[in-house]
Amino acid sequence: MANIVSISEADDPRIAAFHKIRERDLTGRDGRFIAEGTVVLRMLLAAHRAGRGIEAEALLVLENRLAGLAPLLKDWPQDKPVYVANGATIDAIAGFHLHRGVLALGNRLTAPDFSTLVASLPEQSLVLVGCGISNHDNIGSMFRNAAGFSADAVLLDETSCDPLYRKALRVSVGSVLTTPYSRQGQAVSLLSALDATGFLIAALSPSGKLEIGDIGSALSGRGRLALVVGTEGEGLPAEVLERFLTVRIAQSPLLDSLNLGTASGIALHSAARAMGRLG
Amino acid sequence: MANIVSISEADDPRIAAFHKIRERDLTGRDGRFIAEGTVVLRMLLAAHRAGRGIEAEALLVLENRLAGLAPLLKDWPQDKPVYVANGATIDAIAGFHLHRGVLALGNRLTAPDFSTLVASLPEQSLVLVGCGISNHDNIGSMFRNAAGFSADAVLLDETSCDPLYRKALRVSVGSVLTTPYSRQGQAVSLLSALDATGFLIAALSPSGKLEIGDIGSALSGRGRLALVVGTEGEGLPAEVLERFLTVRIAQSPLLDSLNLGTASGIALHSAARAMGRLG
Numbered sequence: 001m002a003n004i005v006s007i008s009e010a011d012d013p014r015i016a017a018f019h020k021i022r023e024r025d026l027t028g029r030d031g032r033f034i035a036e037g038t039v040v041l042r043m044l045l046a047a048h049r050a051g052r053g054i055e056a057e058a059l060l061v062l063e064n065r066l067a068g069l070a071p072l073l074k075d076w077p078q079d080k081p082v083y084v085a086n087g088a089t090i091d092a093i094a095g096f097h098l099h100r101g102v103l104a105l106g107n108r109l110t111a112p113d114f115s116t117l118v119a120s121l122p123e124q125s126l127v128l129v130g131c132g133i134s135n136h137d138n139i140g141s142m143f144r145n146a147a148g149f150s151a152d153a154v155l156l157d158e159t160s161c162d163p164l165y166r167k168a169l170r171v172s173v174g175s176v177l178t179t180p181y182s183r184q185g186q187a188v189s190l191l192s193a194l195d196a197t198g199f200l201i202a203a204l205s206p207s208g209k210l211e212i213g214d215i216g217s218a219l220s221g222r223g224r225l226a227l228v229v230g231t232e233g234e235g236l237p238a239e240v241l242e243r244f245l246t247v248r249i250a251q252s253p254l255l256d257s258l259n260l261g262t263a264s265g266i267a268l269h270s271a272a273r274a275m276g277r278l279g
Numbered sequence: 280m281a282n283i284v285s286i287s288e289a290d291d292p293r294i295a296a297f298h299k300i301r302e303r304d305l306t307g308r309d310g311r312f313i314a315e316g317t318v319v320l321r322m323l324l325a326a327h328r329a330g331r332g333i334e335a336e337a338l339l340v341l342e343n344r345l346a347g348l349a350p351l352l353k354d355w356p357q358d359k360p361v362y363v364a365n366g367a368t369i370d371a372i373a374g375f376h377l378h379r380g381v382l383a384l385g386n387r388l389t390a391p392d393f394s395t396l397v398a399s400l401p402e403q404s405l406v407l408v409g410c411g412i413s414n415h416d417n418i419g420s421m422f423r424n425a426a427g428f429s430a431d432a433v434l435l436d437e438t439s440c441d442p443l444y445r446k447a448l449r450v451s452v453g454s455v456l457t458t459p460y461s462r463q464g465q466a467v468s469l470l471s472a473l474d475a476t477g478f479l480i481a482a483l484s485p486s487g488k489l490e491i492g493d494i495g496s497a498l499s500g501r502g503r504l505a506l507v508v509g510t511e512g513e514g515l516p517a518e519v520l521e522r523f524l525t526v527r528i529a530q531s532p533l534l535d536s537l538n539l540g541t542a543s544g545i546a547l548h549s550a551a552r553a554m555g556r557l558g
Contacts, residue, residue: 144537
């Protein structure tokens with residue numbers, strides 16, 4: 001049976017990690033992060049069980065959600081607390097109305113390493129690379145799409161934000177916890193390293209040379225592809241666009257651009273099709 | 280020169296339409312709507328000039344943004360007021376911190392009619408149909424993608440929300456104002472009407488029969504295609520899936536689904552490619 005602890009005061013030190021989470025969003029700097037809602041909780045438990053360096057540490061649940069969560073709680077680690085509080089207390093803890101009623105505290109024990117991750121990638125491999133992605137929504141969408149199209153990893157440069165931010169995690173529907181990723185290094189050196197291990201580098205840009213639907217012709221049988229995306233505003237650094245193959249998503253000349261989530265989804269779908277990875 | 284009016288009190292009746300816009304979001308029920316930011320303002324002015332039943336009525340601008348807006352204000356209708364206020368006043372009017380500093384009031388004089396719109400569509404035509412889309416973000420994304428891939432119209436059923444909601448308009452980057460659309464009727468009758476005018480109806484569903492990248496084979500030269508999307512949760516009504524061709528976006532069996540914005544973007548990209556509409 002889960003280790004259930006009743007909480008009646010919002011300032012109870014045992015639930016300090018959940019205090020005012022919106023204002024002081026845990027950044028993952030010490031490895032800790034907040035997972036919201038049952039779908040993300042399920043992914044956290046899957047990652048915990050998989051033993052890939054992600055641990056579930058504590059759960060805070062609205063009292064009237066406890067019964068409904070019973071099936072999930074069977075997988076909750078026995079030695080980790082499940083805090084239960086009523087609506088008023090839980091809202092006072094979180095600092096806003098928590099309609100989902102489920103908050104979990106997770107801990108990433110080890111930050112994933114780029115070189116180790118790349119060395120572990122399979123012979124046939126599709127990865128999504130992000131450069132300078134600072135918007136939490138966009139990071140979350142990239143992971144959701146990467147998981148949706150079974151990409152093998154997401155590789156972020158050091159200027160991208162931490163995907164363990166609460167909002168990024170939520171928008172990713174928890175797939176940050178299940179998709180291998182790293183966040184380190186400069187864009188050009190990451191891409192050069194991928195290039196050296198047999199990846200075709202395809203950098204997305206509105207002025208790209210090849211339409212993404214024709215990516216199969218550039219692969220010509222090669223089994224490794226890295227799709228590279230930059231920020232919505234500035235796009236990818238000039239050095240990246242000069243050194244590697246550029247790819248565009250053909251669209252109306254009247255609108256400036258698709259949002260990054262949609263663009264990465266279109267690119268992953270086209271690439272996964274061209275590589276014969278979709279059923 | 281624009282008709283500039285200085286405002287110093289948040290409760291000045293002349294700017295009542297901008298009061299607490301977050302709380303009482305104008306729904307477009309009386310045709311009026313709020314456009315935020317310079318990009319959406321530009322689209323409003325384009326729609327105003329095009330004379331398609333959309334008018335710019337009033338503008339509220341942060342005083343220190345006025346100089347920067349001068350190029351845009353040359354296109355502002357001379358007889359419509361430009362209200363100017365300082366930061367504290369404008370935040371008190373809007374009811375939240377308005378960092379964009381630009382709010383416009385627009386008026387849709389006539390609600391677009393489905394039959395009239397369909398009758399006006401070109402021989403070669405791509406439309407996006409939405410059924411039961413109640414999420415403002417999703418409506419906005421659908422319009423942004425429809426504009427991005429030069430779709431000829433967006434056709435919403437009567438249970439979808441009004442795309443003139445402030446957030447939908449913002450997420451659409453103003454393309455609600457420039458992409459022809461209607462919002463009326465029941466899904467099956469709308470689709471039957473499109474079917475009768477030569478449209479291939481392709482209903483998106485995770486269990487769809489045809490992968491979207493193969494849509495060209497179903498079109499086999501036909502020049503009219505209607506892509507149909509439903510809500511993220513429930514999807515399209517069973518009756519729609521039974522009566523029309525169903526199309527899927529192949530993806531990982533591990534994740535439940537893409538978000539609607541991304542799914543509609545992928546479908547529009549694949550369709551526009553298959554129809555030879557992309558450069």
